[in-house]
Amino acid sequence: MLSLNLGLSCSFYAQDSTKQKKIKEPKHFFNTTISLDYYGKPTIDLNLKGMNPAELAIGQHLKSYGVAQSNLSFYTPLATINKFNKDSSVNSNFHLLFTGNYIVLQPQFAGITDHTLVKYGLGIRAIYNTGKKSIFFFETSPFVTQDISYPSEGIIRLSGTLLWSFSPTNGFNFRLGATKSFMWGNRFYLPFIGIRIGRLDKVNFSLQFPRIASLNIPISNAVRFSVFTKPQGGVYNFSNYDTIYKINNDKANKTIHFGRYEVLTGLRLDVVPNKWLNFYLATGFSTGNYMAFYSNTYNKGNDLEYWDFFSTSPGNTYFINAGLTLRFGKTKSYYNNRNIYEAIDLNNTIDPGDNNVNPGNTNIPILKKKKPERVKPSEVQDLIDLNDF
Numbered sequence: 001m002l003s004l005n006l007g008l009s010c011s012f013y014a015q016d017s018t019k020q021k022k023i024k025e026p027k028h029f030f031n032t033t034i035s036l037d038y039y040g041k042p043t044i045d046l047n048l049k050g051m052n053p054a055e056l057a058i059g060q061h062l063k064s065y066g067v068a069q070s071n072l073s074f075y076t077p078l079a080t081i082n083k084f085n086k087d088s089s090v091n092s093n094f095h096l097l098f099t100g101n102y103i104v105l106q107p108q109f110a111g112i113t114d115h116t117l118v119k120y121g122l123g124i125r126a127i128y129n130t131g132k133k134s135i136f137f138f139e140t141s142p143f144v145t146q147d148i149s150y151p152s153e154g155i156i157r158l159s160g161t162l163l164w165s166f167s168p169t170n171g172f173n174f175r176l177g178a179t180k181s182f183m184w185g186n187r188f189y190l191p192f193i194g195i196r197i198g199r200l201d202k203v204n205f206s207l208q209f210p211r212i213a214s215l216n217i218p219i220s221n222a223v224r225f226s227v228f229t230k231p232q233g234g235v236y237n238f239s240n241y242d243t244i245y246k247i248n249n250d251k252a253n254k255t256i257h258f259g260r261y262e263v264l265t266g267l268r269l270d271v272v273p274n275k276w277l278n279f280y281l282a283t284g285f286s287t288g289n290y291m292a293f294y295s296n297t298y299n300k301g302n303d304l305e306y307w308d309f310f311s312t313s314p315g316n317t318y319f320i321n322a323g324l325t326l327r328f329g330k331t332k333s334y335y336n337n338r339n340i341y342e343a344i345d346l347n348n349t350i351d352p353g354d355n356n357v358n359p360g361n362t363n364i365p366i367l368k369k370k371k372p373e374r375v376k377p378s379e380v381q382d383l384i385d386l387n388d389f
Helices: 002-017 053-062 338-349 377-383
Strands: 032-045 064-084 090-108 117-129 134-147 155-169 172-181 188-197 204-209 212-218 223-239 255-274 277-294 308-312 317-328
Touching: 053 308, 090 134, 090 223, 117 223, 117 338, 134 338, 155 188, 155 338, 223 277, 255 317
Parallel strands: 134 223
Antiparallel strands: 032 064, 032 317, 064 090, 090 117, 117 134, 134 155, 155 172, 172 188, 188 204, 204 212, 212 223, 223 255, 255 277, 277 308, 277 317
């Protein structure tokens, strides 16, 4: 009886020991990422010098100009297709991501009522990593702009980018492509030309026209520092409630269009307490300011750059920019995978919604510097030969 019980218990134990939980492997190399960003600069008087009488009247009506802007954006992976080598390592892969953006812009004019302009849209981007030295990037981002302070029409616009990225070595990369963008305060079709000197996980200098130039200095995984210059702006629908465009009883111009851009030059500090969270703070100077208004009548049949009925260049100011980036879910391991690093950098350089709000490359790990070990004299004395002297 005793032997029977022991045999049964042993057999059950052996059966239980063979049970193994299946570990669900992550499907993607990209986290689902949400970014919140705030930008602001003080109100200054408009520059009215050299204006014709019609523009001067509008400038005197507006009086001054300032900006407060809040931005919410996200991207999430939809599909990842991997091609494997014979040893089961990943050779090449294709990534499909879904993006979204919601931005609230409050241009501040002392002479008219407050206007709250919104811009929102969804997009798709595709990244193909050849597994060698090239990566191809395509992004399209339709969006709607509307003045929600007063009855106004919404209009659909479309931005997009097509890029080829090539890295002959880990410390050098260049990009070539084209982009349709509104961040320069107008509708422009521009070439995209980029170059980076230095590895992404070390000190590097990156020049990506027309988006950003930056010197990136990673202190550690927890602290990153950069010096940058970049444009920021957009084109928004704007209610003609304040009769900025002085054509009476014109239904076509109840809604006009507001365009702005500026060049931000400053310092940015990223603090990364863990791999799912990133705070950043940036400050510096806003220069090269430009703002304009466009009408439907003035641009009827125009499919290229908008023509303005009023434009001015406000003076320089300081700016404050702060943000928070949240990342969710696990990803496939990509530690020291240089092509995935390049794909991540591409994805972070071109933000959802064409606002040039950069979440940062804090999901690229920084190699820890190994401290040299101290060696005692007694540990090396046996290596010294008297004939060496």
